[in-house]
Amino acid sequence: MSVEVLGDTLQHRSGVIGDVEARCQDVAVVHGAQQFLRCAVDETKLVEAAGGGGDWSRETAQHAIRFVAAEFVDGLPVGEAVVAAGVEQHWPLSGCHRLGSSWRINGVCGARNRCARWGREGATIFSVLVNVLVGLVTSLIGGGCVWLWERGKRARVLRRKADFFGLVPGETCFIVIGNKHGVRGVATHKEIRAMIELATLAGQLGCGVATESVDDFRGSNDDRTEFCIGGPLGEANLRTGGHLAAHVPGVSILPYGPGPESVAFVVGGRRYLFRKSEVEYALVAKFMPPQATRPVVLVCGQSSLANQAAIHFLKRNHRQVADTIDSVDRYCLLIKVADIGTYGFQGASLERDVTGDAFTVS
Structure with missing residues (x-):
């Protein structure tokens, strides 16, 4: 046609x-x-x-x-x-x-019916695709929010821990290890374990770690956070004795002797006796020497076990301890280690916050 x-x-x-x-x-x-x-x-x-x-x-x-x-x-x-x-x-x-x-x-009516059917099927497919897309986007947004919240929460926890111990991520701290009582150049097994606890803590917070020998190191800690481990008796750590005398005048340590007051701590007029392998104490003090820009954290225990117990306890319970003290910038805490025969170094607890007495001349 x-x-x-x-x-x-x-x-x-x-x-x-x-x-x-x-x-x-x-x-x-x-x-x-x-x-x-x-x-x-x-x-x-x-x-x-x-x-x-x-x-x-x-x-x-x-x-x-x-x-x-x-x-x-x-x-x-x-x-x-x-x-x-x-x-x-x-x-x-x-x-x-x-x-x-x-x-x-087929006629106009059939064409219209086909168009209508195609339109309905297309609308259904489009609706399904939109629902899938909305679900994916919602899942991504929700997952991202959860991830950001968890990341922020972890960052806050690590920041509080770093503030408590005086560490700054990205910087280097150093550990001064004392000698075994009366033996120069030799550290006890428990002192080494205490050093490992601190090195692990620093690594978790993104800090480098160096070690210094108490026999050779002299001078200020300057711009590095210092961890000084061990008591001054028996020339185990003479640097600890110097820190106590210069910055923690309210604490004194009785000398070794045959009586029950041997190696006892005296703080604010109260004595904390040393009962070997039963009840022992450790002092943990944080302060800023005037010539330095980073703090010193002093761990002075009546034994090497008490040193390890104090570090382990504060590493695990720093948030609870921080909530009970006035400031994390300067403090002096008395840690008690009880039931040693049963729990060893894990039986530590906070005995007292002696900040007020420790930094005051008695």
């Missing part, structure tokens, strides 16, 4: 037909199928206005639709061709069905 056939059909109707044919041919050549179909619709209305109508409208519709399907739409079902041209509202639905199955016509 061609434009000429449509023109021949139109010539049998009225004087208006010549103009209709010419206009439809021009539109088909210049503008293609869609404009031709729209032209056919408009010209059908002209013919109806001239007294045609009825079968004339249906016949014109048949020729126009068949022309579009055969010549321009490459076998597209005629109903879909009408929809593609955007003029389906001009054709009666029943009329489309009467055009014949040889043209694979």
